[in-house]
Amino acid sequence: MTAAIEIRGADKRFGTVHALKSVDLTVEAGDFFALLGPNGAGKTTLINLLAGLSVADAGTLKVMGFDVGRDYQQARRNLGVVPQELVFDPFFTVRETLEIQSGYFGLKHNDDWIDDILDNLQLADKAHANMRTLSGGMKRRVLIAQALVHRPPVIVLDEPTAGVDVELRQSLWKFIQRLNREGHTILLTTHYLEEAESLCRRVAILKQGQVVALDTTQHLLQSRALGSLEDVFVAIMQDSELKVGA
Amino acid sequence: MRGFLTLFFKEVLRFWKVSLQTVLAPLISTLLYLLVFSHVMADHAEVYPGVSYAAFLVPGLAMMSMLQNAFANSSSSLVQSKVTGNLVFVLLTPLSHWEFYWAYVLAAVVRGVLVGSVVVLTVWFFFPIPGREPLWIVVFALLATILSGSLGVLAGIWAEKFDQMAAWQNFIVLPLTFLSGAFYSIHSLPPFWHTLSRFNPFFYVIDGFRYGFLGNSDVTPWQSLLIVGSACLALSWTTLALLRSGWRLRT
Numbered sequence: 001m002t003a004a005i006e007i008r009g010a011d012k013r014f015g016t017v018h019a020l021k022s023v024d025l026t027v028e029a030g031d032f033f034a035l036l037g038p039n040g041a042g043k044t045t046l047i048n049l050l051a052g053l054s055v056a057d058a059g060t061l062k063v064m065g066f067d068v069g070r071d072y073q074q075a076r077r078n079l080g081v082v083p084q085e086l087v088f089d090p091f092f093t094v095r096e097t098l099e100i101q102s103g104y105f106g107l108k109h110n111d112d113w114i115d116d117i118l119d120n121l122q123l124a125d126k127a128h129a130n131m132r133t134l135s136g137g138m139k140r141r142v143l144i145a146q147a148l149v150h151r152p153p154v155i156v157l158d159e160p161t162a163g164v165d166v167e168l169r170q171s172l173w174k175f176i177q178r179l180n181r182e183g184h185t186i187l188l189t190t191h192y193l194e195e196a197e198s199l200c201r202r203v204a205i206l207k208q209g210q211v212v213a214l215d216t217t218q219h220l221l222q223s224r225a226l227g228s229l230e231d232v233f234v235a236i237m238q239d240s241e242l243k244v245g246a
Numbered sequence: 247m248r249g250f251l252t253l254f255f256k257e258v259l260r261f262w263k264v265s266l267q268t269v270l271a272p273l274i275s276t277l278l279y280l281l282v283f284s285h286v287m288a289d290h291a292e293v294y295p296g297v298s299y300a301a302f303l304v305p306g307l308a309m310m311s312m313l314q315n316a317f318a319n320s321s322s323s324l325v326q327s328k329v330t331g332n333l334v335f336v337l338l339t340p341l342s343h344w345e346f347y348w349a350y351v352l353a354a355v356v357r358g359v360l361v362g363s364v365v366v367l368t369v370w371f372f373f374p375i376p377g378r379e380p381l382w383i384v385v386f387a388l389l390a391t392i393l394s395g396s397l398g399v400l401a402g403i404w405a406e407k408f409d410q411m412a413a414w415q416n417f418i419v420l421p422l423t424f425l426s427g428a429f430y431s432i433h434s435l436p437p438f439w440h441t442l443s444r445f446n447p448f449f450y451v452i453d454g455f456r457y458g459f460l461g462n463s464d465v466t467p468w469q470s471l472l473i474v475g476s477a478c479l480a481l482s483w484t485t486l487a488l489l490r491s492g493w494r495l496r497t
Binding site: 014048051052053054055072073074076077079081083085087088089090091092096100101103104105106107108146 | 337342496
């Protein structure tokens with residue numbers, strides 16, 4: 001079975017900063033996967049390489065078997081990315097934004113799915129509001145909607161709940177879990193480790209551009225005999241610091 | 247194809263939503279230029295025999311407006327999207343570099359031609375001017391806006407801040423459009439400036455466009471067509487190569 005995401009030897013430098021050091025990672029189709037790590041660990045760089053927003057210095061990255069460089073059009077059709085930054089186009093309404101994003105992917109009659117997304121992200125009553133007039137949380141929901149508009153089999157959420165209220169977080173996760181049950185692969189980065197623990201079947205932890213842990217959530221918790229993923233995360237960070245020090 | 251059409255329509259819709267700024271404002275400034283210059287220069291010798299200065303000026307001013315607006319459309323859209331970060335929505339899609347390039351350039355063509363048409367039609371009520379060679383008018387209107395729209399895409403890719411874009415506007419586009427024979431025939435210039443104007447592709451654009459209206463020009467329209475066509479090809483090739491490489495767009 002083709003892996004949803006396959007990364008082999010991904011390496012990336014920005015000037016003197018070695019952002020990713022030969023990263024290997026596989027996310028199976030249908031998985032709910034957490035990519036964790038402290039700020040500057042390389043999570044967003046890895047996502048940008050997958051999305052084609054950055055180009056790897058070495059290594060190969062595939063989405064549903066399609067190389068992100070050589071078969072970029074197929075790879076991007078299979079990928080939906082929710083960027084970390086709260087960005088929007090101030091010229092358009094919510095609905096126009098989604099119709100435009102849909103059109104970029106060659107979709108013409110996508111109104112039913114757009115309505116479904118608007119309902120599930122509690123945006124239906126804001127469909128005709130200009131993006132400028134929305135609150136931060138609302139803009140975040142539109143970002144998520146834009147990533148889902150072409151029904152990608154692989155969905156990458158880069159800190160999707162930053163600055164989002166509790167009610168929306170709950171409804172968002174309910175919707176994302178539904179998509180996962182329907183077969184979509186989810187790759188999530190978050191600093192809310194309790195979210196990752198309750199939602200994700202597998203976890204990778206990045207530190208200074210390297211994968212320092214990769215396992216099922218359950219096995220990570222059992223092997224460390226610690227109460228929560230947050231405790232495991234702290235312990236792994238400390239271990240890797242000792243290794244670097246040695 | 248649908249992805250390309252969507253980006254094209256989005257770019258047209260973007261300027262249309264602020265048409266007071268993107269269509270009406272250039273019309274007003276062009277009419278003011280025409281009012282002032284045609285009044286001040288009315289008693290001067292005719293540039294071409296039997297052609298009033300106002301009739302000489304109208305095609306030049308209309309083309310200057312088209313060049314500036316085509317450039318502004320692609321360049322400002324790109325730099326705004328880069329600065330605000332929303333260009334990511336285009337970069338995440340399967341659009342090819344060809345689709346990206348032509349969507350921005352053709353939207354610039356639409357704005358440039360729209361502004362030029364509005365200027366010419368409005369002015370026609372005050373200064374009816376002939377349209378002796380309509381085909382040349384259309385050819386040079388399209389080539390000019392493609393050239394300027396491409397330059398705008400190039401500037402938009404390069405610029406990362408608004409002041410960098412202002413530098414393109416003020417130090418490249420404005421001098422090229424003002425020193426292009428929009429207000430005068432280059433035969434009236436001193437030898438140095440005359441020679442320099444011959445290296446300005448915007449001169450050939452304006453000269454060929456004017457030929458379409460008046461049937462008079464400083465060089466033959468075929469020579470202008472050759473030079474402007476070559477400039478369009480060179481600029482398109484360069485911009486497409488840069489887009490393909492991801493220069494300044496994909497880190």
